[in-house]
Amino acid sequence: MAVVAGGHAGNIAERALPKIRTGIQGLDEITGGGIPLGRPTLVCGTAGCGKTLLAMEFLVRGATQFNEPGVFMAFEETAAELTQNVRSLGFDLDALVEQKKIALDYVRIERSEIEETGEYDLEGLFVRLGCAIDFIGAKRVVLDTIESLFSGFSNEAILRAELRRLFHWLKAKGVTAIITGERGDGQFTRHGLEEYVSDCVILLDHRVSENLSTRRLRIVKYRGSVHGTNEYPFLIDETGISVLPITSVGLCHEVSSERISTGIARLDDMLGGKGYYRGSSILVSGTAGSGKTSMAAHFTDAACRRGDKCLYFAFEESQGQMVRNMRSIGIDLEPRITQGLLHFHAARPTLSGLEMHLTTMHKWINDIQPRTVVVDPISNFTAAGTTTEVKAMLIRLIDFLKSKQITTVFIDLTSGGGPTEQTDIGVSSLMDTWLLLRDIELSGERNRSLYVLKSRGMAHSNQLREFLLTDRGVDLLGVYLGSEGVLTGSARLAQESRENAECIALGQEIEARQRELQRLRQVLESQITVMRADFQAKEEELARTIAQQKARVERFALDRREMAHSRKSDTQQGDGR
Amino acid sequence: MTDVQASDDSDSAPPDGKVWELRLYVAGQTPKSVKAFANLKKICEEHLAGQYRIEVIDLIDNPRLARDDQIVAIPTLVRKLPKPMRKIIGDLANTERVLKGLEIRTVLV
Numbered sequence: 001m002a003v004v005a006g007g008h009a010g011n012i013a014e015r016a017l018p019k020i021r022t023g024i025q026g027l028d029e030i031t032g033g034g035i036p037l038g039r040p041t042l043v044c045g046t047a048g049c050g051k052t053l054l055a056m057e058f059l060v061r062g063a064t065q066f067n068e069p070g071v072f073m074a075f076e077e078t079a080a081e082l083t084q085n086v087r088s089l090g091f092d093l094d095a096l097v098e099q100k101k102i103a104l105d106y107v108r109i110e111r112s113e114i115e116e117t118g119e120y121d122l123e124g125l126f127v128r129l130g131c132a133i134d135f136i137g138a139k140r141v142v143l144d145t146i147e148s149l150f151s152g153f154s155n156e157a158i159l160r161a162e163l164r165r166l167f168h169w170l171k172a173k174g175v176t177a178i179i180t181g182e183r184g185d186g187q188f189t190r191h192g193l194e195e196y197v198s199d200c201v202i203l204l205d206h207r208v209s210e211n212l213s214t215r216r217l218r219i220v221k222y223r224g225s226v227h228g229t230n231e232y233p234f235l236i237d238e239t240g241i242s243v244l245p246i247t248s249v250g251l252c253h254e255v256s257s258e259r260i261s262t263g264i265a266r267l268d269d270m271l272g273g274k275g276y277y278r279g280s281s282i283l284v285s286g287t288a289g290s291g292k293t294s295m296a297a298h299f300t301d302a303a304c305r306r307g308d309k310c311l312y313f314a315f316e317e318s319q320g321q322m323v324r325n326m327r328s329i330g331i332d333l334e335p336r337i338t339q340g341l342l343h344f345h346a347a348r349p350t351l352s353g354l355e356m357h358l359t360t361m362h363k364w365i366n367d368i369q370p371r372t373v374v375v376d377p378i379s380n381f382t383a384a385g386t387t388t389e390v391k392a393m394l395i396r397l398i399d400f401l402k403s404k405q406i407t408t409v410f411i412d413l414t415s416g417g418g419p420t421e422q423t424d425i426g427v428s429s430l431m432d433t434w435l436l437l438r439d440i441e442l443s444g445e446r447n448r449s450l451y452v453l454k455s456r457g458m459a460h461s462n463q464l465r466e467f468l469l470t471d472r473g474v475d476l477l478g479v480y481l482g483s484e485g486v487l488t489g490s491a492r493l494a495q496e497s498r499e500n501a502e503c504i505a506l507g508q509e510i511e512a513r514q515r516e517l518q519r520l521r522q523v524l525e526s527q528i529t530v531m532r533a534d535f536q537a538k539e540e541e542l543a544r545t546i547a548q549q550k551a552r553v554e555r556f557a558l559d560r561r562e563m564a565h566s567r568k569s570d571t572q573q574g575d576g577r
Numbered sequence: 578m579t580d581v582q583a584s585d586d587s588d589s590a591p592p593d594g595k596v597w598e599l600r601l602y603v604a605g606q607t608p609k610s611v612k613a614f615a616n617l618k619k620i621c622e623e624h625l626a627g628q629y630r631i632e633v634i635d636l637i638d639n640p641r642l643a644r645d646d647q648i649v650a651i652p653t654l655v656r657k658l659p660k661p662m663r664k665i666i667g668d669l670a671n672t673e674r675v676l677k678g679l680e681i682r683t684v685l686v
Contacts, residue, residue, distance in 0.1 A: 108647045115678030118667035123604040123651035124636060124643050131640035
């Protein structure tokens with residue numbers, strides 16, 4: 001997608017060609033400052049494409065915002081009809097007419113009432129226009145739709161000459177004019193008005209595809225100025241027209257390094273321990289029933305806990321349904337809503353075209369000024385447009401949200417069967433963090449798992465986690481990696497109980513061995529006691545014998561001495577005395 | 578400024594009681610408007626003698642009347658009476674068309 005350098009290229013052009021701001025949201029951006037000052041601009045398109053409203057808004061904005069009064073010359077609708085028609089856009093023409101800021105003139109031309117009898121000119125029109133311009137000091141003029149003249153008068157030669165004169169006259173008057181024209185075959189207008197008004201041509205289009213209409217605007221021609229060449233979708237709602245320039249939002253938003261909790265402690269751990277970056281875009285994708293909305297509810301709840309305002313775009317469930325369902329996993333959103341922290345916007349994607357959705361979302365975001373936004377789900381938008389259109393819309397939404405530093409969770413429902421690492425809309429590359437919720441089918445059951453596929457700018461876990469929805473909210477568990485791969489659910493439980501049993505058995509074995517050891521020790525000790533007792537007995541016996549024998553030896557020596565004494569022998573020397 | 582031209586005939590009561598009230602819108606004294614007035618005068622004299630009144634309105638002097646009377650082309654001749662209102666634009670050079678436009682022919686026939 002080409003990025004139009006609306007900035008610098010526009011500045012040089014502005015110096016060359018003075019421009020006037022239309023005041024219409026987005027149109028001044030893509031024209032690089034507005035339409036050519038003091039020249040007529042042609043706005044053409046098919047019936048009902050919003051030409052009159054665009055022209056009217058040009059006048060009303062001029063009158064209210066730039067203090068430039070304007071004249072609206074209507075050829076198709078009466079002043080009363082016009083006033084009524086634009087009241088729905090919030091424009092009070094009666095008041096503006098009264099304040100002399102806008103002059104309305106309905107030119108009624110009825111061919112059946114007019115007989116042409118020779119030469120004429122359209123001086124009457126000039127007089128009327130001149131009178132109105134002078135009356136309020138107009139700077140802006142709208143002629144809607146001047147081609148009606150062609151059905152009112154038969155002399156085309158006169159008409160063409162007069163139109164040429166009119167546009168010259170308008171330029172000479174120095175007013176900036178918008179001329180509307182109905183789209184003709186093969187040319188911009190039925191009667192070739194582009195021949196006279198060639199400085200700036202804006203083409204409006206109103207296409208219906210698959211029962212949903214989208215309005216588009218394109219600058220076909222802008223002499224002497226750089227302009228956006230794309231087709232820009234635009235909306236008409238109660239605040240007027242807003243053109244949404246796809247490419248005018250650049251990649252120049254500020255980034256925050258603040259981290260905010262995901263609402264699930266273990267998920268925070270997986271994301272570097274701190275959670276998401278503030279202002280980042282988070283994609284939560286997964287198949288049906290994988291717990292995406294519950295993840296978002298946790299995030300919402302955490303945001304409200306921090307005191308952040310939160311806006312929840314629900315495209316599948318109503319507010320009541322969401323509140324009820326989330327209560328079942330222990331998240332009560334009701335008080336958050338009453339506190340005014342949480343706002344729900346529930347709508348069917350098929351309610352309106354993508355552009356309308358985008359503008360509605362813009363409006364809500366501008367009104368509520370949330371810090372976190374949840375879009376649940378983005379995949380439903382494909383019901384309202386093609387994949388390319390949805391992607392283009394999401395780019396704009398993401399850019400818008402990022403420029404406002406809003407953290408956003410986008411939920412994407414991936415259709416089953418296809419590759420899960422691919423979003424149906426192909427927006428994953430736009431996201432900063434991508435959480436993939438997956439069903440793992442194993443031994444006859446489906447279990448949820450979560451995986452951080454990517455998360456820019458942080459070290460994140462590369463592990464799968466089993467994802468449990470309990471009545472206390474989401475719980476993340478480490479998964480068991482067995483020989484057959486990842487085990488979840490009852491397979492994990494079975495594995496766990498197997499492990500438990502093994503553990504118990506081992507414990508019992510250890511106990512038994514310890515008992516055995518104890519027994520052995522006891523045996524040993526009792527043996528030692530027996531042996532010691534034995535030894536003691538023997539020791540005592542031996543000691544007794546020794547003592548007896550010693551006594552005998554002594555007795556024997558004594559006897560010998562007594563004997564010698566009695567014999568009076570001189571063997572006393574033998575005693576050693 | 579209204580330039581009222583009473584009919585030449587001083588007899589103001591027409592035979593059938595009908596008065597043709599005509600208004601000619603011009604923007605300044607251009608050749609076309611001068612020509613238109615001359616043509617109108619001639620036609621009225623020929624076909625509506627004594628039964629008509631012509632009012633010439635110069636939009637240069639009264640520009641607001643252009644809006645009030647829904648005038649776009651110049652010159653424009655408006656038949657105010659008899660009703661319904663009829664509009665004839667151009668310099669009135671084509672007499673047949675003027676008569677048809679004013680529905681004089683049918684009235685006379």
